[in-house]
Amino acid sequence: MNKEIIFSMNTAFRGEYVIHGYSYGRGEQSACIVGAMRGNEYQQLYICSLLAKKLAELEAQGSIASGKEILLIPTLNYSSMNAKKKRWISDDSDINRSFPGNPKGPATSRIAATLLERIKNYSYGIQFTSFYLQGRSIPHVRMMATGKESISLANLFGMPYVLTGENRAFDKVTLNYNLQLQGTQAFSVYSSTTETIDDASANMAVSSVLRFLTRMGIIKYDCHGGYISTTINESALVSIKADEAGFFRKLVEVDSEVKRGQVLAEIVNPMDGSVKAEIVASTDGIVFFVQDSPMVFQNVVVYKIIRRIHR
Amino acid sequence: MIETVVSVDLMVEEELKIKKNRLAPDFLTGYEKRICLVSGLYGDELQGQYICYEVIKRIKHSFDKLRGIVDVYPSLNPMGLDSRIREIPGSDMDMNVIFPGSKSGALGEYTASCIFDDISGADVCIDLHSSNLYIQEMPQVRINNDRVNELLPQAKKLGLDMVWIHPSTSVLNGSLAYSLNGVGVNTMVIESGGAYKINQEYCNKIVDGLFVLMKSIGVWAGKTEDIKESRVVYDKDIKYINAESSGIFIPNVNIYANVKAGDKIGTIVNVITGSEEEIVYASDNGMICSIRDYPVIEEGSLIARILGGDANE
Missing domain, CATH: 3.40.630.10 (Zn peptidases)
Incomplete structure (x- = not known):
């Protein structure tokens, strides 16, 4: 394992800020893996820590393919994690909304530009990304729709689902979109959680990456074949909203199969304990996402169901 | 209503x-x-x-x-x-x-x-x-x-x-x-x-x-x-000045100030050592149309924008 400085800068009060990268194997720049970009992405950093341990073991065993190099960057934003902030510690900007970045611009823009320049020649880019809604979701792989994406490659992770869909307004300033434009096949690997540690889905994410690296001939590793991924378009995800605000009493967990009309959760009046509303499935399917806040606003998305799919 | x-x-x-x-x-x-x-x-x-x-x-x-x-x-x-x-x-x-x-x-x-x-x-x-x-x-x-x-x-x-x-x-x-x-x-x-x-x-x-x-x-x-x-300006008319040091910014100019290339815009100081980390100079002739207000800065922070070219004419 070789440790390198990806980016460094001085700060006003905290001394030098250094982003480290760790490379395993030597040779062709094969795969780059990026972890937490925000201060609340504990699960994503945890996954990197597990992956780092595994890659170190594989390297010690001589199981990194000859002439292949893997770069792992566990976190770009550890100060925000230390300060319990989600975005960049000094100006609330978001590294994953700063790409392609500007080497002469503000700090997050400089980090984005420096990172992109460093990893532009890797064949594959993998980012452990947090789901945009707060809660638990089924682990999945997502590719940005740039016209250069390859869904068949995404299947090689062996995750339960591969998610495709139209780009959202902010996608064009993310790492993965810009990596794709530079010619790197880039994948977003989503685990079940963000702010809490979930060992099972963390290990699934690690296994999926090792499986992909094996299948691309970058490592030699005997692993389970994983899932034959089901590819779904985001348009197949039906949003179920809370008609009322209050305490959220969850009755159905993520990854459960549900029937149309089934009660998924209850909204409880915080003043008198009465059930203000029942959250009802509007379609048959499998629960892809469920929110995990103790209380909810009116009209927020509390469930997403993969429409008309069965186990 | x-x-x-x-x-x-x-x-x-x-x-x-x-x-x-x-x-x-x-x-x-x-x-x-x-x-x-x-x-x-x-x-x-x-x-x-x-x-x-x-x-x-x-x-x-x-x-x-x-x-x-x-x-x-x-x-x-x-x-x-x-x-x-x-x-x-x-x-x-x-x-x-x-x-x-x-x-x-x-x-x-x-x-x-x-x-x-x-x-x-x-x-x-x-x-x-x-x-x-x-x-x-x-x-x-x-x-x-x-x-x-x-x-x-x-x-x-x-x-x-x-x-x-x-x-x-x-x-x-x-x-x-x-x-x-x-x-x-x-x-x-x-x-x-x-x-x-x-x-x-x-x-x-x-x-x-x-x-x-x-x-x-x-x-x-x-x-x-x-x-x-109003003066109509495009991106090319606006010059950005970003910090290359971290510390506390002490400005020398205010908004609307007319500056010439090389004029001192402010100083970035290191508080604990009492030293000047960087003197920030104007990169172009023009008028200050944006200026740093929050004094704590880090490398890359925007210090000022200068509306250049014909701004003073």
Whole structure:
């Protein structure tokens, strides 16, 4: 394992800020893996820590393919994690909304530009990304729709689902979109959680990456074949909203199969304990996402169901 | 008439209500022009609060001069304004990236959709912003280059210090202005001052310009102030000066200062060693149109923008 400085800068009060990268194997720049970009992405950093341990073991065993190099960057934003902030510690900007970045611009823009320049020649880019809604979701792989994406490659992770869909307004300033434009096949690997540690889905994410690296001939590793991924378009995800605000009493967990009309959760009046509303499935399917806040606003998305799919 | 544009139950006891004040002549013909003034997308930007108040006050004072419909939305992010948080509290979402929103989306996207629908169909919309916590801005209008023909004549009516024309490719397509322009509402963004403060001088200048604009589109028939001609600038006319050190910034110049290349703009100091880390110099001749307000900086922080070229001529 070789440790390198990806980016460094001085700060006003905290001394030098250094982003480290760790490379395993030597040779062709094969795969780059990026972890937490925000201060609340504990699960994503945890996954990197597990992956780092595994890659170190594989390297010690001589199981990194000859002439292949893997770069792992566990976190770009550890100060925000230390300060319990989600975005960049000094100006609330978001590294994953700063790409392609500007080497002469503000700090997050400089980090984005420096990172992109460093990893532009890797064949594959993998980012452990947090789901945009707060809660638990089924682990999945997502590719940005740039016209250069390859869904068949995404299947090689062996995750339960591969998610495709139209780009959202902010996608064009993310790492993965810009990596794709530079010619790197880039994948977003989503685990079940963000702010809490979930060992099972963390290990699934690690296994999926090792499986992909094996299948691309970058490592030699005997692993389970994983899932034959089901590819779904985001348009197949039906949003179920809370008609009322209050305490959220969850009755159905993520990854459960549900029937149309089934009660998924209850909204409880915080003043008198009465059930203000029942959250009802509007379609048959499998629960892809469920929110995990103790209380909810009116009209927020509390469930997403993969429409008309069965186990 | 004060109307509720969107109402959403919050978790405990409260409702999130976004309101507008519709000012219209007593007898409508159905052919009136409609202008929308929106403010408070970001909870730390307060310039629009004074501007909305002053516009409504002046219209009510000379109500018989009103010829069209003026819809004023002072606080699009009321929870953010109350809690001094820039984004939507709770979701931590930047409200100005989620337009046109979605009726099936979360709280922010849902409210954005209701706001967007309510404004759609207007002839003109002005999105009133302040700068953020870090930078002071002189009053200016910002428009996209793909709508110059429609927007520039109206932007000039506002008579602010500059009209800054951005490449549309550099603007996130989830902003309110971008989205409204996409459905034919001539939408311009006004920036001025800084966060958490109200600069009455800037605000009154903007209000004067708004009445000139309203008069030009047939919404207002009352007296208006004389306004000056705006300088029209493109990205190439604006020079950015970013810090190459971290520390505390001590400025040497104020906004509107005329500088020459090589003039000292300020100093970045290291507090614990008592030393100067960097002396920041002007890169070009011109006028300071933005200057760092928040003194703590890090490498890359924006220190100033210089409106170069013919700015001083």
